[in-house]
Amino acid sequence: MKYQSFIGLEVHIHLLTRTKAFCSCKAAFGDEPNSNVCPVCMGYPGVLPALNGEAMRMAATVALALDCTLSPSTWFERKQYFYPDMPKNYQISQFASPVGVGGHVDIPTRDGASKRIRIKECHLEEDAGKMIHAGNVSLIDYNRAGTSLLEIVTEPDFETGTEAETYIQHLRRMVRYLGVCDGNMEEGSLRCDANVSVNLSGAGLGRKVEIKNLNSSRFVRLGLDYEIERQMQLLEKGGTVRQETRLWNENRDQTEPMRSKESANDYRFFPEPDLPVFVVDGAFVESARAGLVELPFARERRLISEYGLSGEQASIICEERAGADWFEAAVAESIRLGVDVTLAAERVAVWMSTDVRRVLNRDGLDASSLGSFRVTSARMAAMVALVASGRVSGKIARQVFDAVLAEDAEPADVVSARGWELVVDPERIVRAVDAAFAAEASAVTDAVAAMMRGDQGRARSLGSFLVGKAIAASGGKAEPGMIKVVVDRRLAQRQMAGASSQAELGARA
Amino acid sequence: MMQSVYPDGFRAYFDAWEARIGAFLDYDAQVLETAAGRAAILESSNGKASVASLPFGVKDNIAVAGMRLSCGSRLLDGFISPYSATSVTRLVDAGAVPVGKMNLDEFGMGSSTDGSAFKRTNNPWDTERVAGGSSGGPAAAVAAGLVPFALGSDTGGSVRQPANFCGVVGLKPTYGAVSRYGLVAYASSLETVGVLADTAWRARAAFMVMRGRDDLDQTSADSPAGALAVERHDHRTVEPRTIGVLSPDAVALSLLSTLSSGPDADEALARAASGATVLEPEVADGFEAARAALQAQGHRVIDIELPSLKYAVPAYYTIATAEASANLARFDGIRYGNRPAYSENPEELLDKTRGHGFGNEVKLRILLGTFVLRSGFQDRYYLRAQRIRAGIRRDFERVLDGCDAILMPVFPTRAFGRGEQGLSPFAQKAADVFTCCANLAGLPALAFPTGVVDGLPVGVQLVGPAFGEGVLLDIAEGYEAKHSIARPAGYQAWWGGA
Secondary structure (H helix, E strand, O other): OOOEEEEEEEEEEEEEOOEEEOOOOOOOOOOOOOOOOOOOOOOOOOOOOOOOHHHHHHHHHHHHHHOOOOEEEEEEEEEEEEOOOOOOEEEEOOOOOEEEEEEEEEEOOOOOOOOEEEEEEEEEOOHHHHHEEEOOOOEOOOOOOOOEEEEEEEEEOOOOOHHHHHHOOOOOHHHHHHOOOOOOOOOOOOOEEEEEEEOOOOOOOOOEEEEEOEEEEEHHHHHHHHHHHHHHHHOOOOOOOEEEEEEEEOOOOOEEOOOHHHHHHOOOOOEEOOOOOOOHHHHHHHHHHHHHOOOOHHHHHHHHHHHHHHHHHHHHHHOOOHHHHHHHHHHHHHHHOOOOOOHHHHHHHHHHHHHHHHHHHHHOOHHHHHHHHOOOOHHHHHHHHHOOOOOOHHHHHHHHHHHHHHHHHOHHHHHHOOOOOEOHHHHHHHHHHHHHHOOOOOHHHHHHHHOOOOOOOHHHHHHHHHHHHHHHHOOOEEEEHHHHHHHHHHHHHHHHHHHHHHHHHHOOO | OOOOOOOHHHHHHHHHHHHHHOOOEEEHHHHHHHHOOOHHOOOOOOOOOOOOOOEEEEEEOOOOOOOOOOOHHHOOOEOOOOOOOHHHHHHHHHHOOEEEEEOOHHOOOOOOOOOOOOOOOOOEEEEEEOOOOOOOOHHHHHOOEEEEEEEEEEEOOOOOOHHHHOOEEEOOOOOOOOOOOOOOOOOOOOOOEEEEEEOHHHHHHHHHHHHHOEOOOOOOOOOOOOOOOOOOOOOOOOOOOEEEEEEEEHHHHHHHHHHOOOOOOOHHHHHHHHHHHOOOOOHHHHHHHHHHHHOOOOEEEEEEEEEHHHHHHHHHHHHHHHHHHHHHHHHOOOOOOOOOOOOOOOOHEEEHHHHHHOOOOHHHHHHHHHHHOOOOOOOOOOOHHHHHHHHHHHHHHHHOOOOOOEEEOOOOOOOOOHHHHHHOOHHHHHHHHHHHHHHHHHHOEEEEEEEEOOOEEEEEEEOOOOHHHHHHHHHHHHHHHHHHOOOOOOOOOOOOOO
């Protein structure tokens, strides 16, 4: 490769704190404009910020999840610039002492390996409001002003748009697992800015271009690939890249320069005098650690080795933490009910990719809502055990699933109320087969004839037909395996009888 | 039978004084009169320091719900605060009654109160002279007996200097001892809400109610265990203390020698800065007399030095203006405040709002602050000022290891006049040297009147260790017990309990 590309990402995530970062206003979206505001987040004269401990803890939890080192003491700076949606005309942010520094995250690559991305820092800051231009007036909604944002900054370790997209998806899944962000890019809960530079291979970083407005993981990929191509072509023609900020235009699929006025800022950072230095003590680290959970990538790998799942199955199960939790709880309960671990995992995985997914899709939900799904993990396990013990058939089990879902009932109750338990009583099995043989005498005769002339295919299909009829004769409840054994035995007896009577006839002749 | 709860003549007294001094920007005459009546009834209630039922005034950069909060600025003329400062709330909870908002230099930036966009406030001792600033309104009103105490703010001396000019007591508490929530920020790391009062005993009563940790101000704190108690029931006896006395001349001299040496030395500037810190003879005499009087009361008096003081003013103005440039950025006319009827775009809205709304001194300080925080220049200005600040703090700590309090002048002059009799803006800033150092060090400081020279009050200040307000108040009360505070001609005592 003649050229080398370097991409660094700055991802902002909205922390799911109950209240805003520096006041007690509700941090919520979609409410009536300017309904979640107070003198503090409106920047009224004389008010002071008061740091929300929950925001600090969530920030530290994310930093730990990214293997960052927590700064022993951390403080805030004022980042100064004038913008109408920013009430104080400075943003309380962190500059010299981010919550966490020097972490890394491994992202999967296409060849099944993984690539290590270095995390430069994570820092906490407040968000601004939203300005809307309507005709000849500008309206501002300050509901979002002062809500907690965590900015996660990587080193320039990505080379392609695809890698960046994978990282975004990975990070999104991670913060959702940690329960600190809903990861919704469309609503702006997770936002991404990128720095891209291209240079001759081996010549180090090129001149940096910042790209904004990448508000989906797809746009991250498209925008970066476009920008890398643009810069390469520019260099190829002997030009130089201008250090600037560009915006991704999703309608034209291209990046466009932002007005230079908007990007030329001296932020005049200085320590926020209204907030004391936050000392990261043992108790705080403990509370941040308490928020850690097994992260999706690690969990996938564990599920593969522990339950013998395929990579694809593991990845589907681990897409949402609630899904993986539901899966593992169902498997554990199945094991407790006497089902073999591999079978239990296989059965639950199949349920998840078939009926469970069908119902969630139908209701416009995803696996994140499995925590409140009517078919709880315990009910799932009960169904797996019912099938494994031969008490209901796989086909009946799907009806049980629908009934449990519709009636919010226990599987065992559904089965017994409807009499769906399989018939395994030998006498009733024999009676059902006898009834079928009596009703389908010609099929029996044909089957025996086929067997006698060695037509295995015909014999098998007539045998299956008779099994089906026998099951039907039992009202669909007879255990198919036992029916088949009896049908096969009966046909064999008829064949034997037929053979001996033929021999008899032959002797007479 | 009770004739009337209103003290006879208070209303007339108030109106006559207010017409002469112009201390208030707004007040509720009815509330004031009622409160005055109650205070008169309560006069000889008990010996405990209390603010119950007392009316008090509030500098117009401190929020009182439902009252104006103009900060002496055109930009906020007409703005009504939707909330109250914690200091105000605590006083109200203790039974005190806020009766009005008082004049100040715009956003607390000034030493005369002539920087108010609305009116002049005159000194009750001589209405041709200023009341000092920036808490000139509170100082003048207390000096004239219109209220027993008032809230001010002290960023670099704004409580103590006007108190000194008007002959009342001015307490700047330890940084963080009183919540700043509701004080419109000028320089957040330096300023505190302070009290101007007719006596030290009254200042103590108000301070005791206001102080303590507030969740709305995370830089606030309770006084640590082991700190000297502020509560006191007997304010007539004197407990001997060790008082370190700073030589005012030494400060002026070291200033001159420092400024006139080195590569950037400017002889004329050095002389001007040094000259502005030299005490006028009346103040110097008053200072010496106070020193002698304190010694006569049994205090041990020792000489001390604060070598870093010569750097205090430039460090103070660097930090104060830097913080001001950010603190005043919020005044953009969008959510509140006065703005032009029409603007083409946000930039124009901002330019017009601030261009018309702010006065020159405010604009100057915002520009200075913006200048010192520029990227690439922070090390030369802002960070250097912070290092000086740390040095000043260490200097004070060292000295206060060897004494209970430091005796210092408040301001080099008595209340100055206007125009040619005035003090140049440069001299006014240079003269902040004795007050701004306590703000840089975050230490408590108490200015109290010690006498009257040629018809104008003189006084001193005491600087103490962090959360050492009690010691400063004890010494001042002891002094008052022997030398009662002089009041301007026409003063009438309406407020009991002190």
